[in-house]
Amino acid sequence: MSLNDIRVVLVSPIYGGNVGSVCRAMKNMGLRHLAIAAPRGALDELEARKMALHAIEVFDNRKEYPSLAEAVADCGLVAGATARPGLYRSHSKSPREWAPHLIQAAKTAQVALVFGTETDGLSNDDLACCTQIIRIPSSPEYPSLNLAQAVLICCYELFLASGTFELPGELSPEASGAMREKMFELWREALLSVGFMKGDKADHMMMGLRRILSRGTLTEKDIRILIGMARQVRWAGRQIQPHSKPS
Amino acid sequence: MSLNDIRVVLVSPIYGGNVGSVCRAMKNMGLRHLAIAAPRGALDELEARKMALHAIEVFDNRKEYPSLAEAVADCGLVAGATARPGLYRSHSKSPREWAPHLIQAAKTAQVALVFGTETDGLSNDDLACCTQIIRIPSSPEYPSLNLAQAVLICCYELFLASGTFELPGELSPEASGAMREKMFELWREALLSVGFMKGDKADHMMMGLRRILSRGTLTEKDIRILIGMARQVRWAGRQIQPHSKPS
Structure with missing residues (x-):
């Protein structure tokens, strides 16, 4: 199952609670590989556990890398999420547009989804490590999503695009x-x-x-x-x- | 703008932080009317503010109702989100399937999205107040989303279905x-x-x-x-x- 292997990379996250929420969002949508690039030091594990709940193994199994470049060194496709407009950010597509492409790529290559720090998002240096840019649709009145919310939307679109989900459906058949x-x-x-x-x-x-x-x-x-x-x-x-x- | 008028109703939420996250998710996706049904008492406002950030006016403008029935008394369409299978819950559709229908209905009627308490979700009594049931696609290994995450997915699908969002797009035209x-x-x-x-x-x-x-x-x-x-x-x-x- 290729969805399983798609990696979520957080660059220098600040709040343990957010990282815990990311873990839950990932497991809710069938992902499990979490990487932290350029960690700031120890995350608040208590907060992380509180928000991860039954997805705490995603947190416990996370990998840490000194830099984003090292975290994605083995990846063929690196999709970075950014809400800011600007130079280098204009070739963006929505998660729904990218999702089938990423699922397809994950069959033959390592694929990473990259998210910046809570306060600033991805820097231009971070974006230089990305092969695609994701822009999550949001209201111009408040375009910036919480970190775990941004991860959720991207994972949700991958989950749907992977075609593994079917609604349980009505148990009783339609009447004749x-x-x-x-x-x-x-x-x-x-x-x-x-x-x-x-x-x-x-x-x-x-x-x-x-x-x-x-x-x-x-x-x-x-x-x-x-x-x-x-x-x-x-x-x-x-x-x-x-x-x-x-x- | 009909999206604006769709109401999010939380039944007896426990954590102020979650309610704050709900406010941010709503504003990110262009919604603003929050109702709390059957409140448990005072929510932790400090936590709510910390998570709502620039969406704190959604929290400050929330309305409270003694019961869910009263919170949706004026609504023509009441869509309740549930992750649990079971009796009364089998006619569910995904947020993506319901979204165009809800957007359409919002042109002529009040529409509410209803979410249960963090620990238990919607009860059967709550579901009796709902005219439609939403089931958010999620992994069978961990189907239950955090409250704010569930609200986000539903609001995101409404936001996309409302057709108000366009990607900023490439400023430089395609070369000839x-x-x-x-x-x-x-x-x-x-x-x-x-x-x-x-x-x-x-x-x-x-x-x-x-x-x-x-x-x-x-x-x-x-x-x-x-x-x-x-x-x-x-x-x-x-x-x-x-x-x-x-x-």
Whole structure:
């Protein structure tokens, strides 16, 4: 699984809590290799653990390198994230645009995602180590994302592009046309029996009910619930003495 | 701008830091209306401020409601995020699938995104207030995202679906075919002049160079740099005495 092998490189991160959040975001999206380039000294491990929670092994297995150049020396593709515009930063693409390319490249080469320090982002020297530039879409009113949030967006796009995720989906299958018709027939009888509608208006009222119940999916389980309700209503309608029914 | 009006509702959040991170994520993605349903008491404002940074006005302008039902009483569409599978949760779709639908609905109705408490997520009672269920794609090894991370992914998808973001793009226009040909012609002369290739191999070598320089965009600015290099190389080649050239 190539996604697994994509490396996240943080350049000189300041806050242990952020690094812990990065670990959780990575594991949430199926990544596990964390590298710290040019560390500032010891990170606050307590904060890191608090935010990493069940992804603490990503933190514990991190690798440290004296410089970014050393952290990506074996990488064929090095994608750096920057929110700042400017010289050297104009060839950027969004994470969604880069993701399929990075996933493809990861099949034959080491791939790194690089993120700068919390306060300043990537420097021009850092960008010189990058082969591609990522610009995360964000509002011009506040374009700069928290470090772990930036990592999350990039990992999320890689995770989706890797095609490994499928929504669990509905366990009960979609109801057949025959089941739906049986259900509507029971409701027609039920609504007639309680005097909600009379024979000549029934078709019109039933169209309204059909419209309401046909806007989304109707599973076999849904139909069984609706049939149960209709049967009980029909039963109740049949208990009523004819002379007591509303006109 | 409809995106602006979509409300983020947090049910009984515990950590001020998370709520601050939610505020930053919202403002990063162009949202601003935060509601807290069923608050547990005072949030840690210091932590909230530390994480919200320049989005602190989202925190300061938050509204509080005694219950989720009251927080979404005026909403036509209420989308709840849940990572847990189970009964009542099977009709989920991903944020990317829901986003265009929510953006569309926000043009005519109040729309809310609802997130549960950090420890437990949304309860079944909370889900009863929701008209749609969002399931954020995540790894089965660690499916549960941090609260602010979950909010970010949903807001990011809404932001992209709203179509308000455009990458700043390359300022220098793409070079014309004529500029590219002029550049390659200068490089041919330059490489011949320094003896890198001889007449009969020149076409072959130039094809290699064309391939290398045609893999991505080449802007007018790029071409000017490449032309400047070629001219200088050609000049250097012409300074060399004929007898000193490599054979």
